[in-house]
Amino acid sequence: MFKKIMVPVDLARIEQLAKALDCAADMAVHYGADxxxxxxxxxxxxxxxxxxxxxxxxLKAFAGEQAAARGVNASHHTEIANDPTTEVDDALxxxxxxxxxxxxxxxxxxxxxxxxxxxxxxxxxxxxxxASVFLVRED
Amino acid sequence: MADSPNxxxxxxxxxxxxxxxxxxxxxxxxxxxxxxxxxxxxxxxFMISGLTIVAFVFYAxxxxxxxxxxxxxxxxxxxxxxxxxxxxxxxxxxxxTSVFDWFFMxxxxxxxxxxxxxxxxxxxxxxxxxxxxSPDYGYAGWFAxxxxxxxxxxxxxxxxxxxxxxxxVSQPLGVPSPIAEDGTIIAANVDAARQMxxxxxxxxxxxxxxxxxxxxxxxxxxFTFNKGLPLTIRSAFYPIFGERIWGWTGHVIDTVAVFxxxxxxxxxxxxxxxxxxxxxxxxxxxxxxxxxxxxLITGITAVALISVLRGLDGGVKLLSEINMVIxxxxxxxxxxxAGAASILSEFVTGIVxxxxxxxPLSNPVGREDTAYMHGWTTFYWAWWISWSPFVGMFIARVSxxxxxxxxxxxxxxIPSIVCVLWMAVFGGAAIEQVLADPVxxxxxxxxxxxxxxxxxLFAMLEGLPLASITSVIAIVLVIxxxxxxxxxxxxxxxxxxxxxxxxxxxxQRVFWCTFEGAVAIVLLLGGGxxxxxAMVISTGLPFTIVLLLMCxxxxxxxxxxxx
Numbered sequence: 001m002f003k004k005i006m007v008p009v010d011l012a013r014i015e016q017l018a019k020a021l022d023c024a025a026d027m028a029v030h031y032g033a034d035x036x037x038x039x040x041x042x043x044x045x046x047x048x049x050x051x052x053x054x055x056x057x058x059l060k061a062f063a064g065e066q067a068a069a070r071g072v073n074a075s076h077h078t079e080i081a082n083d084p085t086t087e088v089d090d091a092l093x094x095x096x097x098x099x100x101x102x103x104x105x106x107x108x109x110x111x112x113x114x115x116x117x118x119x120x121x122x123x124x125x126x127x128x129x130x131a132s133v134f135l136v137r138e139d
Numbered sequence: 140m141a142d143s144p145n146x147x148x149x150x151x152x153x154x155x156x157x158x159x160x161x162x163x164x165x166x167x168x169x170x171x172x173x174x175x176x177x178x179x180x181x182x183x184x185f186m187i188s189g190l191t192i193v194a195f196v197f198y199a200x201x202x203x204x205x206x207x208x209x210x211x212x213x214x215x216x217x218x219x220x221x222x223x224x225x226x227x228x229x230x231x232x233x234x235x236t237s238v239f240d241w242f243f244m245x246x247x248x249x250x251x252x253x254x255x256x257x258x259x260x261x262x263x264x265x266x267x268x269x270x271x272x273s274p275d276y277g278y279a280g281w282f283a284x285x286x287x288x289x290x291x292x293x294x295x296x297x298x299x300x301x302x303x304x305x306x307x308v309s310q311p312l313g314v315p316s317p318i319a320e321d322g323t324i325i326a327a328n329v330d331a332a333r334q335m336x337x338x339x340x341x342x343x344x345x346x347x348x349x350x351x352x353x354x355x356x357x358x359x360x361x362f363t364f365n366k367g368l369p370l371t372i373r374s375a376f377y378p379i380f381g382e383r384i385w386g387w388t389g390h391v392i393d394t395v396a397v398f399x400x401x402x403x404x405x406x407x408x409x410x411x412x413x414x415x416x417x418x419x420x421x422x423x424x425x426x427x428x429x430x431x432x433x434x435l436i437t438g439i440t441a442v443a444l445i446s447v448l449r450g451l452d453g454g455v456k457l458l459s460e461i462n463m464v465i466x467x468x469x470x471x472x473x474x475x476x477a478g479a480a481s482i483l484s485e486f487v488t489g490i491v492x493x494x495x496x497x498x499p500l501s502n503p504v505g506r507e508d509t510a511y512m513h514g515w516t517t518f519y520w521a522w523w524i525s526w527s528p529f530v531g532m533f534i535a536r537v538s539x540x541x542x543x544x545x546x547x548x549x550x551x552x553i554p555s556i557v558c559v560l561w562m563a564v565f566g567g568a569a570i571e572q573v574l575a576d577p578v579x580x581x582x583x584x585x586x587x588x589x590x591x592x593x594x595x596l597f598a599m600l601e602g603l604p605l606a607s608i609t610s611v612i613a614i615v616l617v618i619x620x621x622x623x624x625x626x627x628x629x630x631x632x633x634x635x636x637x638x639x640x641x642x643x644x645x646x647q648r649v650f651w652c653t654f655e656g657a658v659a660i661v662l663l664l665g666g667g668x669x670x671x672x673a674m675v676i677s678t679g680l681p682f683t684i685v686l687l688l689m690c691x692x693x694x695x696x697x698x699x700x701x702x
Contacts, residue, residue, distance in 0.1 A: 042641045043268065043275060043364070043539050047165040050157060050367030051269065082275055082537075083630075084642040086450030114175040118448060118645045 002033045006077075006101035006131065008092055008121075009037050011048050011058055020107035020136040025070040027105065034073040036099040037063045040091040042084045052080055075099075089124035096131045104133045156699045157367040158377060162385045164369045168638050176646035181638030184390055188397040188636055189654075195402070195674075196658055199667030210673035232673040235680050236517035237509075243520040244503035244512075246683045250350040253690050254547050257357075262697040263544030267357075268364040274540030278549070279463075280456050285534045286554060287459035287623035289352055292411065294344070294466075294561050295617050300595040301343065301515075302566025303573055303586045306336025309511040312499055318587065322578040333570055337485065338492030340566060342500045343515065344558040345493060346551060348523040351686065353550040355531025356538060358689040360546070361696045364539045369639020372396040372528055378695040379688055392685075393635050396528035399678045400635075401655055403526055404628040406672035408659040411621050412436045414593035415614060421597050422610045433660050439618060440656030443625035447648045451537070455626050462619050469612055470564055476603040477568035485567030489559055521679030524686060532634070533627045536641075543697065569599040625655060 007024045009017060028035050041048065041055040049055030056078045067074035077099050079091040096104060108122045115123075126133040170179045180186075199206045207213075212230030213221060221227040226234050236243065257263055266272055274281070307316045314335040317328040358375035368374035373389030380388050412432040419425040446454035474482050506512050538546055572580045573587070581598035585591040600609045629652035636651070637643035662668045 044370040044536070044639070044641050045164055045363060045367050046369075046640055046642065047163060050164070051364070053269075054367075080275075083451035085645055085648070086448065086454075087452060090453075112175050114646070 002027065002031045002103040002132075004099060004101045004103070005033050005035045006092075006096060006099055006104045007035055007037050008088075008095075008104070008106050009039055009059075009062065011039060011055075011062060014062070016138045017107040019139055020105055021066065023134070023136050024105040025066070025072055027103070028070075028072045033103070034075065035066070036075045036077050036101060037066065038077045038079065038092065038095045038099065040079045040081050040084055040088050040095075043080050043082070052078060086118075088121050089128075092121075092125050093128050096125075096129050101131045104129060104131050106133065106135055107138050108135045109138050156365060156696075158362075160368070160377075160385075161382065165638055165640055167385075168640065173646075177644035178647055179637055179640060179643045180647065181393075181636055184393045184397070184638070185636040187390065188394050188401075188632075191394065191398055192401055192654075192658065195398075195671065196661055196667065199662065199670050200665035203666055203670070206667065206670035206674075210670045210677065230673060232518075232521075232676050233513070235677055236521050237513045239680060240513060240517045241503040243517045243524075243679070243683060244501060246687055247347045247351065247520050248501050249690065250354050250686065251346045251551075254346075254350045254353050254551050257693075257697075258544050258547050258551075262694075262701060263542065263547070265361075265365070265543045265697055265700045267360045267541055267543070267546060268539040272364070272540045276456070276537055280460060281537055282549065282553065283459040283463040284456055284537050284623075284627070285352075285530075285550060286557070287462050287620060288533045288627040289349075289530045289554070292407070292617065292620040292624060294558070294565075295596060295613065295620060296414065296592050297340070297344075298561055298565035298596065299569040299582065299599045300586050300592050301340040302336045302562055303569050303582055303595070304336075304590075305339040305511070305515075306332045306570055307573065307587050309339070309508075309515065311335055311339035311508055311511040312496065312506075313508055317574070318577050324574060324577055329574065333485075333574075334488050334492035335496065336570060337489035337562060337566055338496040339500065339511065339515075340562050341489055341493040341555075341559050342497060343519045344562060345555040346497075347501075348519070349551045349554050351520075351523045351527050352530045352534060353547055354686050354689055354693070355527040356534035356550060357543065357546060358693050358696075359532055359535035360538050361543075361693060361700075363535065363639075365700055366696065370532070370536060370641060371635050371639035372532065374639070375689050375692055378692045395678065395681075396532075397632050397635050399525050399675055399682070400529040400628055400632055401651075401658065402671050402675045403529065404625060405655050405658040405662065406668050406675060408436055408439065408621060408625065408655065409663040409668040410672070411617070412439070412659070412663065415617050415621075417591075417593040418597055418610070418614045418617065421594060422607070422614065429664060432663055435618070436656055436659050436663065439621050439625060440652060440659075442622045443629065443656075444649060444652050446622060446626035447629050447652050448645065451630065455623065455630065458619060458626070459623050462616065462623055465612060465616050465619070469609065469616065470561060472605075472609060473568050473600075473603065474564050476605075477564070477571060481571065482564050482567045485570070486560060486563035489563045489567075493559065518676070520683075521676045524679040524682045525675050525677075527682065527686065529628050529631050532631045536630075536634075565596070565599065568603070569595070572599065572602040625652065629655060 005024050039059045059076045063074045063076035079095045081087040081091040106122050108120050122135045169182050210231050212228045215221040215223045215228040307318050315328050317325050317332040362368045362374040363370045373384040373392045376384050412435040416427050416431050420427045569582045572582050581601045585594040585598040597610050600606045632651045633648040
């Protein structure tokens with residue numbers, strides 16, 4: 001049913017994504033699909049890398065660990081956003097096309113008041129992506 | 140297993156000379172939630188900046204007379220023991236720009252020469268972001284953003300006023316006015332005064348201010364994109380202070396930058412609301428009152444909030460581009476309505492005059508035209524320099540992928556040419572009107588007989604067809620230029636107070652944007668705008684030293700980059 005599962009990851013908050021990561025891996029095994037871990041970063045230096053190249057190295061290492069631990073085929077993909085605070089969903093929509101994903105499995109928090117002011121990541125993605133989107137509530 | 144290479148960025152960003160520092164970006168940040176709102180702030184820059192700003196607002200309001208006397212001076216006739224021309228008369232701002240005139244002017248000359256040197260030097264080929272980096276923005280969007288943040292609003296207010304004023308009143312380099320006291324034209328003075336009016340204006344809006352911005356922007360872009368340091372003002376000082384920039388030395392640098400940026404924006408917003416109110420009153424007869432001005436500030440802040448929430452591309456860039464289109468349409472309308480042939484002749488006159496007079500105008504010693512030099516030139520230099528942390532950091536953020544040569548050319552040369560065109564069109568049209576009717580022209584009334592900066596543009600438009608329509612467009616432009624300053628300024632402050640992180644939670648930028656509007660309203664209602672604006676301009680002096688140090692840091696950084 002699915003051939004490529006895209007899993008957006010925030011490398012600074014991996015522990016909160018455990019459920020989404022498990023879910024994506026289970027579905028990959030079930031459908032024989034590949035997983036592509038996607039990270040969004042700014043072009044400016046940040047805690048996860050002093051340039052997009054360093055960030056990508058970390059993402060690559062993460063994808064390697066996941067592949068080894070879960071026995072799935074995994075790749076990685078980095079999207080650069082000029083303003084990562086507000087442009088994550090747009091970057092992920094671009095990524096869906098770039099990696100050729102037919103399913104996105106993404107961790108998201110429970111609904112809360114601030115969502116009325118600025119919607120949680122994933123809302124816009126679900127509304128605009130051509131791929132199926134599975135939003136997994138964080139623990 | 141990881142079976143494929145990275146699919147997003149085709150290449151790493153190529154060779155760049157990353158600085159090997161022990162500091163982890165964000166290590167001093169505090170993350171958490173305040174109710175439903177997340178935050179990720181640098182400790183202690185966020186807190187100290189916020190508290191200092193509140194303290195100075197309190198000082199400006201609670202000790203209003205004291206603050207005004209310190210920064211703007213007092214009336215010597217009303218205060219015993221205060222002589223005319225003494226510090227107590229002129230205040231800190233004028234004192235600094237008068238006593239240190241040689242310093243401001245020499246430094247600005249150095250900045251221009253340094254930038255021109257970089258264009259032709261071998262270091263011009265260094266690419267910001269590493270050898271293989273590609274630009275994040277196309278020319279149109281990039282140029283629109285740097286122009287809208289840099290000086291768009293000033294062009295609206297001074298495009299008419301300055302050329303006319305310098306032609307008829309301030310007499311730069313002693314060039315006499317072509318208008319006699321009885322209002323008649325002195326034909327023998329016209330050509331020289333007309334050329335000097337444009338040249339003296341272009342001098343303030345051409346190479347020098349853009350060189351000031353270019354220095355700060357280049358320093359930050361180089362140390363961020365090539366050296367891997369966080370996007371914050373302190374990073375440019377790494378070659379000077381080394382690892383100490385992560386301690387209190389850096390905290391002070393960043394805090395002063397936040398302080399100058401926020402008060403610069405808030406006081407401009409306050410004065411801008413008064414000016415926009417004057418325009419609305421002129422066009423629509425809306426009363427001039429603090430209520431209208433508070434509504435204007437609230438409206439501008441609300442639109443700026445939407446812009447920052449939509450982000451750099453969806454908000455700030457989009458608004459800047461819209462602004463440039465409207466400004467371009469207004470420019471072309473004035474160009475053709477006032478007579479394209481004569482205006483283009485003014486353009487050539489302006490450029491020729493600028494080239495011929497730039498050296499005498501840049502000379503800081505032996506000048507007798509101190510009214511022009513102190514009242515305008517050094518004031519402008521202090522003003523541009525105090526704004527440079529904000530504009531420079533914003534330009535830096537959107538300039539990755541350009542070579543140093545391309546960067547300087549686009550930040551220095553092209554905006555200067557656009558400013559020449561703008562001044563030639565708006566100033567040239569206004570000068571034509573004044574010379575055609577030196578007594579009855581509305582421009583004469585608002586610039587020469589009276590001194591009314593916000594009305595000068597509308598006065599010139601009155602002398603052209605379709606004034607009621609173009610005046611509305613001008614008001615819209617003024618307001619949108621304020622929005623583009625406000626939103627880009629909020630992003631800059633948010634980034635500095637987040638320790639250089641550009642992915643801090645949204646509520647933080649909402650906080651700074653709202654805070655800026657609130658400070659403007661409080662100062663407008665309490666009457667502290669003048670004192671705090673003078674204080675911000677006074678920060679131009681220490682920042683001049685900072686910029687000189689940045690030149691050295693840039694050179695050191697570029698030399699290392701070339702290996």
